Amino acid sequence: MTTFRLFASLLALAITFPANAQNEVSPARLKADVEKLVSFGTRHTLSSATDPKRGIGAARAWAKAEFEKISKACNGCLTTEMLERTMSGPRVPDGVNIVDVLAVRQGKMGWDHVIIIAAHIDSRVSDVMDFTKDAPGANDDGSGSALVIEAARLMSKQPQNDATIVFALLSGEEQGLMGGRLLAETAKERGWKVTAMLNNDIVGGTVGTDGRKVDNVVRVFSEGIRASEDLPGQMARRNSGAEDDGPSRALMRYTDRVADRSKAIGLDVFGVRRPDRFGRGGDHLPALELGFPAIRYTVGVENYHHQHQDLRTENGVEYGDTVDKMDFGYLAKVTALNVETAKALASAPPAPVQASLGGAVSSDTIVRWSPSPGAQRYRIYKRRADAQDWSLDREVEGVETTIKGLIVDDHFVGVSAIAANGSESLITFAGLPPRQ
Numbered sequence: 001m002t003t004f005r006l007f008a009s010l011l012a013l014a015i016t017f018p019a020n021a022q023n024e025v026s027p028a029r030l031k032a033d034v035e036k037l038v039s040f041g042t043r044h045t046l047s048s049a050t051d052p053k054r055g056i057g058a059a060r061a062w063a064k065a066e067f068e069k070i071s072k073a074c075n076g077c078l079t080t081e082m083l084e085r086t087m088s089g090p091r092v093p094d095g096v097n098i099v100d101v102l103a104v105r106q107g108k109m110g111w112d113h114v115i116i117i118a119a120h121i122d123s124r125v126s127d128v129m130d131f132t133k134d135a136p137g138a139n140d141d142g143s144g145s146a147l148v149i150e151a152a153r154l155m156s157k158q159p160q161n162d163a164t165i166v167f168a169l170l171s172g173e174e175q176g177l178m179g180g181r182l183l184a185e186t187a188k189e190r191g192w193k194v195t196a197m198l199n200n201d202i203v204g205g206t207v208g209t210d211g212r213k214v215d216n217v218v219r220v221f222s223e224g225i226r227a228s229e230d231l232p233g234q235m236a237r238r239n240s241g242a243e244d245d246g247p248s249r250a251l252m253r254y255t256d257r258v259a260d261r262s263k264a265i266g267l268d269v270f271g272v273r274r275p276d277r278f279g280r281g282g283d284h285l286p287a288l289e290l291g292f293p294a295i296r297y298t299v300g301v302e303n304y305h306h307q308h309q310d311l312r313t314e315n316g317v318e319y320g321d322t323v324d325k326m327d328f329g330y331l332a333k334v335t336a337l338n339v340e341t342a343k344a345l346a347s348a349p350p351a352p353v354q355a356s357l358g359g360a361v362s363s364d365t366i367v368r369w370s371p372s373p374g375a376q377r378y379r380i381y382k383r384r385a386d387a388q389d390w391s392l393d394r395e396v397e398g399v400e401t402t403i404k405g406l407i408v409d410d411h412f413v414g415v416s417a418i419a420a421n422g423s424e425s426l427i428t429f430a431g432l433p434p435r436q
Helices: 006-014 027-038 056-073 138-155 178-190 231-240 247-261 284-289 328-346
Strands: 078-089 092-105 114-120 164-170 194-200 217-221 268-272 294-299 312-314 317-319 355-358 365-369 377-384 391-396 400-403 411-418 428-430
Touching: 027 056, 027 138, 027 328, 056 078, 056 092, 056 138, 056 164, 078 178, 092 138, 092 178, 114 138, 114 178, 114 328, 138 164, 138 194, 138 328, 164 178, 178 284, 194 284, 194 328, 217 247, 217 328, 247 268, 247 294, 247 328, 247 428, 284 294, 294 328, 355 411, 355 428, 365 411, 365 428, 377 400, 391 400
Parallel strands: 114 164, 114 194, 194 294, 217 268
Antiparallel strands: 078 092, 092 164, 217 294, 312 317, 355 365, 365 400, 377 391, 377 411, 411 428
């Protein structure tokens, strides 16, 4: 084991994240893509799957063609796929064919290191069962869908990374998170090791229902206690004090660091410590249920007049989710943040799967962790038990270190994996040793 000097650690921190993508994102292209999605009239999951001009089928066909166009420009660097499954539920009592449109940029580690950038392509009006009325779905979630396509355009121009990137447009969100469930279950069935899912839902507006404007904040929602953990696992997390340190929460902190270091993006991450908005949900929730780190990006302030509404004007108030209510400069910022976060994660090794502590009834703390494929070294972080933010302690080689003078009762410890180029993984919380 080798312990590196602190100044070397700080130098490495300075090169953790790749160059900023803000200047590469095109608000005009984002607007054109949202307008194209709106032009299909409705993208309700129960609308026509075969009409070439109107309905969910036409929208999905266009999106697949866009991915194929991007792939052609990068000499076949993307592979497209349509995931399909007949699903039913309270909002689709007779069943419907759910189709997710995927574009995959294969990484050097194949399916052992996967990053998903996702949004839902379907839309709705006031009555969730009404699939005939126009449902523009410009912000919800044409904004996220355009973001995913733009991210594919930008990242297709980058050299191949270690991680495989999956660009996913999901159907059936408004009918019960069906496309998100299809994707998560497919990932589980195929053995994907998902490092992160970045879900984008309502990411293109800046004026709230009460008239306030927020164009420099994006909310990022993440779970603490994991939906995938059984009761013994939750109790072990509780006994380690790790309620605020699940992989999803670590991912939220990671994107916050990316935003802080990529000042040109011009966004502040408001990390909301709950899985989603109060009493509501999105397509990242099925991924969390299956144990994948996942977060949701959403605008800093929502306008509820422009969500899930029939197109109309009442008492001088315009209702409906239309293009003119959006801010494409803001959407470009959220797109850049997604791209920067994905690039940083994709060029880094996966996080250590497990880390544990020893040192009870001692003045020193022992840290052990599982090796991460491709890691050249590891960063050890610490924080007092009454603090929120990690501070760097040291960098080491090997999979064990002792922190002299750190009393384990009073501190939390985390471990990240570092690539040869300085790129850094998520931080894995070090808790109680695994149960025997």
